[in-house]
Amino acid sequence: MDIQRHVDLRPYNTLGISVLADYFIEVSSLDGLSEAIEFSSRRRLRRVFIGGGSNLVLRGDIHGLVIRMAMRGISCESSGDERLVTVAAGENWDELVKYSLAQGWYGLENLISIPGQAGAAPIQNIGAYGVELANVLDSVTGWDINLNGLRTLSADDCQLAYRDSVFKGALRDVFIITAITLRLSAKPAPNLSYPALLEALAAQAPEQAPSPELIAATVAMVRADKLPDYRREPNVGSFFKNPIISKNLAQELVVQYPALPHWPMADGRFKVAAAWLVDQAGWKGKRRGAVGIHPRQAIVLVNYDGADGAEVLAFADAIQADVLARFNVDLEIEPRVY
Numbered sequence: 001m002d003i004q005r006h007v008d009l010r011p012y013n014t015l016g017i018s019v020l021a022d023y024f025i026e027v028s029s030l031d032g033l034s035e036a037i038e039f040s041s042r043r044r045l046r047r048v049f050i051g052g053g054s055n056l057v058l059r060g061d062i063h064g065l066v067i068r069m070a071m072r073g074i075s076c077e078s079s080g081d082e083r084l085v086t087v088a089a090g091e092n093w094d095e096l097v098k099y100s101l102a103q104g105w106y107g108l109e110n111l112i113s114i115p116g117q118a119g120a121a122p123i124q125n126i127g128a129y130g131v132e133l134a135n136v137l138d139s140v141t142g143w144d145i146n147l148n149g150l151r152t153l154s155a156d157d158c159q160l161a162y163r164d165s166v167f168k169g170a171l172r173d174v175f176i177i178t179a180i181t182l183r184l185s186a187k188p189a190p191n192l193s194y195p196a197l198l199e200a201l202a203a204q205a206p207e208q209a210p211s212p213e214l215i216a217a218t219v220a221m222v223r224a225d226k227l228p229d230y231r232r233e234p235n236v237g238s239f240f241k242n243p244i245i246s247k248n249l250a251q252e253l254v255v256q257y258p259a260l261p262h263w264p265m266a267d268g269r270f271k272v273a274a275a276w277l278v279d280q281a282g283w284k285g286k287r288r289g290a291v292g293i294h295p296r297q298a299i300v301l302v303n304y305d306g307a308d309g310a311e312v313l314a315f316a317d318a319i320q321a322d323v324l325a326r327f328n329v330d331l332e333i334e335p336r337v338y
Contacts, residue, residue, distance in 0.1 A: 001025065001035050003065070012068060013053035014115060015312065015335075016234030016303050021048075021066040028070045028090065030150070030178065033143055037176075040065040048338050049176055051089065051117035055124055055236055055335045059309040062338065069119050071178060074099065083184040084138060089119025089177050093126075101216055105184040107136045109216040110191055113223040115230060115237065119177040123167040124334070125160040129219050130194035134160040138183040143176040150178070162271070163241050163334055188212045196222070228294055228302060235294070236335045239301040239316060240274040243329050253327060274331055275299045281322045291315040313337070 007024035010016055023045060027033045040047045046064025050056060071088040074096070078084075083105045087096055097112045110131035120126075121133050122140050137155045144151050153175075159166040167175060190210050192198055200218050201210050208214060228235055245253075250270035253260055257280070261273035275298040278284060285295035290307035292315075294300040303312060320331045 001032070001039065003036075003039065007066070009050075009053075009058060009062070009066065012050060012066075013056045013058055014230035014234060015053075015057060015236050016230075016306070017058045017309050017312070018306070019058045019061045019309065021062040021064075023065040024068070025065065026068045026070045028072065030071075030143070033067070033069075033071075033176065033178065036065065036067050037143070037145060040067075047173065049173065051120045052092070052115060054116035054230070055120060057236070057309050057312055057333075057335045057337045059313065059337055067176075069117065069176075069178075071119075073179075076103070076105065078186075081185050081187040083186060084181055085184050086179055086181045087118045088179050089117060091118045092116075093118055093121060097216065100184060101213060104186055106186070106188045106212045107131075107182070107184040109212040110194075110197070110219055112216045113220045118180055122158055122160065122165055122177060122180060123336075124163055125165050127163070128223075129197045130191050132160070132162075135191075136182045136184060138181040140177055141179045141181070143178055145174045145176065162244065168336070190215055226297055228297070228300060233294070234303040235300050238274075238299045238334050240278065240299045240319075241332045241334050242271050242274045243277075243331060244269050244271050245329060246270075249328065253329075272329065277323050277327055277329060277331065278319060281319070281326050283319050283322070288315055288318075293319075309337075 004024045007021045008018055009021055010018040025036050027036055048062050048064060048066045050066060051069050070090040072090050073088040076083050076085045085105055093114050093116050096118055097108045100108050110129040114126055126133050139152050139154055140158055141150060141152045192210060200222050204218050205214060244265060247268055247270060250262055254262060261276055263271045265271055279298040283293050284298040286293055290305035291311050292302055292304055294302050316333055323329055323331050
């Protein structure tokens with residue numbers, strides 16, 4: 001078991017925050033994971049599990065054991081047109097989408113170019129351009145620390161919601177995802193429900209039927225144009241969730257601000273655009289010290305010059321307070337904080 005001491009976690013989070021982990025290990029097998037958990041239990045160490053670090057804010061040094069999930073492997077079971085694809089937690093998500101397309105396994109094309117690893121996808125219920133992981137997830141397998149062994153949860157058990165799941169609540173840090181199984185198809189069924197995707201497709205290839213490959217290429221192009229590359233401008237993608245608010249508040253806001261993008265939810269509430277709220281509050285492109293909001297994307301917070309986690313969170317707090325004061329809307333951050 002290769003446990004390292006006093007490891008700088010800057011290379012392991014896309015926000016580029018430099019903090020030290022007292023202990024650090026990468027695990028690439030179930031045996032390695034079990035041994036790491038046992039080691040931390042014997043020494044009564046706090047455990048922090050990370051993957052690609054693309055949805056993470058590190059508040060300060062980690063006085064405990066950081067376990068980075070590095071398990072690899074992809075397998076597929078076929079039944080008619082259905083493809084049940086099981087993916088180890090350490091597989092890169094974007095590479096998985098590309099690999100699936102190359103194999104003729106469809107359903108992930110709208111989710112291309114999302115950074116991070118497969119194991120983190122259910123935690124956040126990742127989504128983009130009209131598709132969420134919930135649309136294709138079959139099950140999740142993981143190590144239950146309380147049971148000291150593996151168990152599998154159905155998609156329903158995962159309680160997936162908008163950028164939320166049971167893994168951010170009752171099972172946070174006690175159910176460690178080791179693999180996910182996706183229900184894909186050999187038969188293309190393009191999801192074109194997102195208006196901006198339709199517009200981009202029409203601009204790209206107005207005469208061409210939207211194949212999964214074309215959808216993926218278009219989404220990748222749009223994301224590259226809209227979102228900064230974390231390797232040049234450290235960020236975690238969308239820092240704020242689109243708020244879900246009451247029907248009454250939504251009606252009040254739309255009367256006052258007719259341009260506010262808003263979408264009805266099944267339960268009668270409304271989702272409103274966080275980017276619009278942040279932009280209208282004057283934060284788009286604004287910097288404070290080493291932290292700022294990207295000039296092209298109002299919900300992407302960028303660590304321009306080596307800010308620490310406290311600076312990042314203080315900047316986010318200021319935006320949240322301003323949006324609440326102006327619009328009476330609570331903004332919730334997307335990344336997990338440790």
